[in-house]
Amino acid sequence: DAGVIQSPRHEVTEMGQEVTLRCKPISGHDYLFWYRQTMMRGLELLIYFNNNVPIDDSGMPEDRFSAKMPNASFSTLKIQPSEPRDSAVYFCASRHGQWADTQYFGPGTRLTVL
Amino acid sequence: KQEVTQIPAALSVPEGENLVLNCSFTDSAIYNLQWFRQDPGKGLTSLLLIQSSQREQTSGRLNASLDKSSGRSTLYIAASQPGDSATYLCAVTKAAGNKLTFGGGTRVLVKP
Numbered sequence: 001d002a003g004v005i006q007s008p009r010h011e012v013t014e015m016g017q018e019v020t021l022r023c024k025p026i027s028g029h030d031y032l033f034w035y036r037q038t039m040m041r042g043l044e045l046l047i048y049f050n051n052n053v054p055i056d057d058s059g060m061p062e063d064r065f066s067a068k069m070p071n072a073s074f075s076t077l078k079i080q081p082s083e084p085r086d087s088a089v090y091f092c093a094s095r096h097g098q099w100a101d102t103q104y105f106g107p108g109t110r111l112t113v114l
Numbered sequence: 115k116q117e118v119t120q121i122p123a124a125l126s127v128p129e130g131e132n133l134v135l136n137c138s139f140t141d142s143a144i145y146n147l148q149w150f151r152q153d154p155g156k157g158l159t160s161l162l163l164i165q166s167s168q169r170e171q172t173s174g175r176l177n178a179s180l181d182k183s184s185g186r187s188t189l190y191i192a193a194s195q196p197g198d199s200a201t202y203l204c205a206v207t208k209a210a211g212n213k214l215t216f217g218g219g220t221r222v223l224v225k226p
Binding site for chain 2 (some may be wrong): 051056
């Protein structure tokens with residue numbers, strides 16, 4: 001298996017622009033997680049899905065952030081409009097079944113908002 | 115609110131020395147605790163997962179202990195190698211949910 005795939009790996013944009021991050025989970029995994037990592041705040045959970053349904057979005061910082069999972073093999077995290085403080089590494093992770101199992105992380109997308 | 119702390123934030127040791135990494139958490143009502151490794155520019159890789167009912171887990175040169183009542187876990191890496199240089203993060207799962215709460219990590223450098 002190719003593991004969790006994220007695109008793009010790097011994104012540089014200007015303040016006010018829309019940014020869309022993409023994730024393909026491991027085939028057969030029914031949980032998908034979006035995390036953000038910064039030096040100041042460390043690794044934070046933004047939102048997670050189970051069977052394509054959002055379960056907990058309490059970590060989404062504000063209305064500028066939205067996430068969707070239209071099918072079992074694809075998810076997006078959108079920021080509109082983007083701000084410099086959104087600069088971070090965004091990770092997607094997936095997991096199969098029982099929540100005793102570990103999560104498998106993608107390589108991340110490094111976002112820089114100028 | 116669960117808080118996870120890792121001390122020290124950075125650690126440098128000569129090759130061959132044993133590594134001891136510490137993790138503490140404020141709420142003992144956890145389901146499991148995991149240790150991850152993160153290499154620069156890469157995602158996280160799970161190293162060990164300890165269920166709340168377990169005291170320790172071992173994998174090769176790695177051993178992780180869990181003292182749930184005192185809110186502590188320790189990751190031991192025996193006979194460190196330069197390839198062990200990375201950031202190590204611990205994370206706990208709440209007893210009634212799927213959320214992982216991460217510590218800030220310990221950045222390890224093993225000098226040849």
